[in-house]
Amino acid sequence: MLNLSQNLKLIQKLSPQQIQLIKLLEIPTMELEQRIKREIEENPVLEEGGDDHDEEPANSEPDYDMDRNDSDSKDQADNDSDQSLDSDISDNYMEESYDDKIGEYTPDDYYDDDEIPNYKLNANNYSDDDDDNKTEIPYTAASSLHETLLSQLGLGILNEDEQLLAEYIIGNIDDDGYLRRPLESIVDDLAFNAKIETNEKELQKLLVIIQDFDPAGVGARDLQECLKIQIVKKYRNGQGNKLALKTAYRILNDYFEEFTKKHYQKILSKIDIDPDTMKQAVDEIMHLNPKPGSIYANALAKNSQHIIPDFILEDKDGEPIVHLNSKNVPELRVNKTYSDMMEQMQKKKGDSKDKDTLAFVKSKMDSAKWFIEAIRQRQNTLLATMEAIVRFQSEYFVDGNETKLKPMILKDIAERTGYDISTISRVANSKYIQTHFGIFPLKFFFSEAMKTENGDEVSTREIKKILKECIDGENKNRPLTDEKLAQILQKRGYQIARRTVAKYREQMNILVARLRKKL
Secondary structure (H helix, E strand, C coil), rough: CCCEEEECCCCCCHHHHHHHHHHHHHHHHHHHHHHHHHHHHHCCCECCCCCCCCCCCCCCCCCCCCCCCHHHHHHHHHHHCCCCCCCCHHHCCCCCCCCCCCCCCCHHHHHCCCCCCHHHEEEEEEEEEEECCCCCCCCCCCHHHHHHHHHHCCCCCCCHHHHHHHHHHHCCCCCEEEEECCHHHHHHHHHHHCCCCCCHHHCCCCCCCCCCCCCCCCEEHHHHHHHHHHHHHHHHCCCCCHHHHHHHHHHHHHHHHHHCCCCHHHHHHHCCCCCCHHHHHHHHHCCCCCCCHHHHHHHHHHCCCCCCCEEEEECCCCCCEEEEECCCCEEEEECCHHHHHHHHHHHCCCCCCHHHHHHHHHHHHHHCCCCCCCHHHHHHHHHHHHHHHHCCCCHHHHHCHHHCCCCCHHHHHHHHHCCCCHHHHHHHHHCEECCCEEEEEEHCCCEEEEEEEECEEEHHHHHHHHHHHHCCCCCCCCCCHHHHHHHHHHHHEECCCCCHHHHHHHCCCCCCCCCCCCC
């Protein structure tokens, strides 16, 4: 039996324009430029240009032209010895051959073999002075690690079968320069996938040849082997103090675990050397590259990565002024030819074909106006949000002193602008601001609060800055423990527990005291 019934439902739906605005808010300036170009290609009614010579018909909807500089809108829209020992190194580690590259590396490169933070491997290619008169330095096209290894392989004397096997080994070397797959597995792969019969001994001989290529350390199976390869190559090339290099090799070969834990006294008690030689040996190891393939990844990144700030902050007579970076964002307007066509078709009664044409033009016209309005709202929202951040952190934006950063969360800016927290989150995501003291992501300015013994609220960034200053100035022979750091902060009026100090230290990628110890 069928029953008819009526139900009332309250459903919240987003209009196409709102959905478009949400998507546009999330993308940075570089992607916005591409998004606008794509929209112009897809919609013939939309075109670049200002509103000086083309106006909308009097009876049409309000003008939606996008102003390039939104700072003119209402209140700016509210916004890192002897022959015997010589032969020992060669005999004990016959497969190594190497070269010294790259600058100094910090100790934590050797203790965390899983991942090195991006800031240690990526170059910052953006200049603070982005004016039109400044000439950019052109970069040559960079080769990848695998291309470089294959080119060096071509210089050797290998038969056809050996060449094929060596290329397969190179193909299994990762971007860090390591061969992380066991030779046994590669033998199986060759047998099942390429129908090539070989054995580990033959692959080992070819790996020795590859490990002699540049960059030094490439083709190693683990961090210990990588560092040993580089030390041997430096020794053979006469780079550095021979006694220090021999000692460094012995430390890596026989006392690697003690070295990673910085148990230097334990190593000294087992090796008959003086502390000065030990210090030189450790220094040699610290100058090695734990990820030899990273130099090629950096070269490729240099050619492809470029930060374009979404905002530009200028200091005018001590007053911070925010502008949107709209240099690469074109002004938009509705094509007058199409608007005139639609006006004429609306005045006369046409056949069904005219109605279809009118419907098509009207849909494209509406889409163009929606897009222009969404761009305008995006610019206004971004500017209003950034201006609210600058007003909130006004003391910081004078000279960039991190200790002047106030605790600030998304809710604080949402309340000041009248926008929803989700909107502020979208604005802060993937956006950058260029200031007179550097370029920063918007997320940098948000931090939690912590109370002092006087009841004042301070930013956790201020705590982290003080922690870093204490650690930078500590005696490296006796580094400060987390407990000592907590006591120092408590004496300065910051009520903080040891476990909180440990959490902030880990967030700043700073090692524990034991691993910060130096000879």
